Amino acid sequence: MENFSSKLLQAAVEEFSKLPGIGRKTSLRLVLHLLRQEKEDVSFFANAIERLRKEVVYCKTCHNISDKEICDICSSPRRDKSLICVVEDLRDVIAIENTGQYHGLYHVLGGIISPMDGIGPDDLQIESLIKRINNSSVQEIILALSTTMEGDTTNFYIYRKLEDKKIKISAIARGIAIGDELEYADEVTLGRSIMNRTPYQLNIPNPR
Amino acid sequence: MENFSSKLLQAAVEEFSKLPGIGRKTSLRLVLHLLRQEKEDVSFFANAIERLRKEVVYCKTCHNISDKEICDICSSPRRDKSLICVVEDLRDVIAIENTGQYHGLYHVLGGIISPMDGIGPDDLQIESLIKRINNSSVQEIILALSTTMEGDTTNFYIYRKLEDKKIKISAIARGIAIGDELEYADEVTLGRSIMNRTPYQLNIPNPR
Numbered sequence: 392m393e394n395f396s397s398k399l400l401q402a403a404v405e406e407f408s409k410l411p412g413i414g415r416k417t418s419l420r421l422v423l424h425l426l427r428q429e430k431e432d433v434s435f436f437a438n439a440i441e442r443l444r445k446e447v448v449y450c451k452t453c454h455n456i457s458d459k460e461i462c463d464i465c466s467s468p469r470r471d472k473s474l475i476c477v478v479e480d481l482r483d484v485i486a487i488e489n490t491g492q493y494h495g496l497y498h499v500l501g502g503i504i505s506p507m508d509g510i511g512p513d514d515l516q517i518e519s520l521i522k523r524i525n526n527s528s529v530q531e532i533i534l535a536l537s538t539t540m541e542g543d544t545t546n547f548y549i550y551r552k553l554e555d556k557k558i559k560i561s562a563i564a565r566g567i568a569i570g571d572e573l574e575y576a577d578e579v580t581l582g583r584s585i586m587n588r589t590p591y592q593l594n595i596p597n598p599r
Numbered sequence: 600m601e602n603f604s605s606k607l608l609q610a611a612v613e614e615f616s617k618l619p620g621i622g623r624k625t626s627l628r629l630v631l632h633l634l635r636q637e638k639e640d641v642s643f644f645a646n647a648i649e650r651l652r653k654e655v656v657y658c659k660t661c662h663n664i665s666d667k668e669i670c671d672i673c674s675s676p677r678r679d680k681s682l683i684c685v686v687e688d689l690r691d692v693i694a695i696e697n698t699g700q701y702h703g704l705y706h707v708l709g710g711i712i713s714p715m716d717g718i719g720p721d722d723l724q725i726e727s728l729i730k731r732i733n734n735s736s737v738q739e740i741i742l743a744l745s746t747t748m749e750g751d752t753t754n755f756y757i758y759r760k761l762e763d764k765k766i767k768i769s770a771i772a773r774g775i776a777i778g779d780e781l782e783y784a785d786e787v788t789l790g791r792s793i794m795n796r797t798p799y800q801l802n803i804p805n806p807r
Contacts, residue, residue: 433652444641
C-alpha cells in the first residue's frame with residue numbers, strides 16, 4: 392500500500408484501481424491528470440458517471456441500453472420492423488450500427504448460454520424474444536452470436552424454440568475477412584468459407 | 600463516432616476517453632463495467648472524484664498534495680526537520696515514502712526547468728524553497744530530480760542559489776541497480792558508478 396499524503400487522493404486512486412485493467416500506477420496517473428483539470432470539467436466527469444448509473448434503463452422491447460422506456464432504434468419509423476438481429480450485448484449493437492449496413496431491429500440477450508459460468512436460458516432474454524416474435528410481424532431473425540461453443544449452443548437453443556414458427560432464421564456469414572490472406576486463415580474458418588461459398592459478384596463500387 | 604442508443608452512455612464514454620491512455624474501446628469497457636456495479640458504489644466513485652478536485656489543497660510548506668493547509672509529513676513531530684528532499688512531483692514523494700528509508704521533509708517543485716516546454720524557474724516552487732531554507736533550521740537538502748538534461752539544469756540552478764548559504768547540498772546516489780548485471784548497464788551509469796564509488800561495506804542483514 393502506498394503512502395499518500397492525502398486521504399482524498401488515496402480514496403480516488405483506490406476507486407479508479409477497482410476498474411478492470413487499471414492498476415495502482417495507472418490509477419494514480421489518471422487521478423493526477425484529473426487534479427490538473429478545471430474544477431467544472433471534473434464535476435462534469437463525475438456527474439456523467441453518476442447520471443449514467445442512475446438514469447440509464449433497458450429498452451422494454453429489445454433490452455438494449457436506452458434513456459427511455461423504448462429505445463431510439465425500436466421507436467424509429469425508418470427501421471425495418473420485420474427483421475430482428477439477435478446479439479449478445481450492447482457492444483455488438485454498436486459494432487453493427489457502425490457498419491451502417493443494417494436497418495432492422497435488435498434483440499439483446501444479455502449474454503450467451505454458458506453452463507460453466509452458471510448462465511442458463513432463463514438468465515437471458517430468450518423468452519422475451521419468443522414472445523416478441525409471437526406478438527409482432529417479424530419475418531426473419533438473424534443470429535449474430537460468437538462462434539464459440541457457447542454461442543453455437545445458444546444459437547441451437549433459439550433455433551429449436553423457433554423452428555415450428557413461420558419465420559426465416561439466418562446467421563451472419565462467417566468466412567475469411569476482407570483483406571486477409573488465405574494462408575494465414577485458420578482451417579475451420581477456411582473450411583466453412585468454402586462450404587458456404589456465395590455466387591460470384593462483380594465488385595461494383597458502393598452506389599451511395 | 601460510434602452510434603450509441605443512449606445519450607447518457609455516450610456522455611460517459613466521451614468523458615472517460617478524455618483521460619490519458621484511455622481509448623474509445625477501453626472507455627466503453629469501463630463504462631459497461633460501471634453499469635454492472637451497484638448504484639451506491641458508482642455514486643461513491645463519482646463522489647471521490649468530485650471531492651478530490653474540490654477539496655484537495657497543496658501544503659503551504661512543501662507544496663505536496665494535502666487535505667490540510669500543512670500536510671501530514673510537514674506537521675509530523677517524528678520527521679527530521681533538518682533535512683529536505685527536493686523532488687519534481689507527488690509521485691516521487693510516494694516512491695520515496697514507500698522505501699521507508701527517509702524520515703526528513705520534502706519540497707515539491709511541481710516540475711523541472713524545461714525551456715522546450717516553456718517552464719522556467721519562476722513556474723516552479725524554487726523561490727519558496729530558498730525562503731524556506733532561510734527561515735528554518737534546515738541543515739541539508741537532497742536533490743532527487745531526474746537524471747535528464749532538464750533535471751541537471753534544475754539541480755544546477757538550485758545549487759547556484761544555495762551555494763553561499765551554510766547548508767549541505769547532496770544528491771541521491773546514481774549507479775547500477777541492486778541485482779543488475781554490469782554487462783547490461785549503460786556506459787554513463789556505469790561510468791558514474793565507478794567515479795562515485797563508495798567504501799566497501801560488509802553486507803550485514805538489516806537489523807530490523
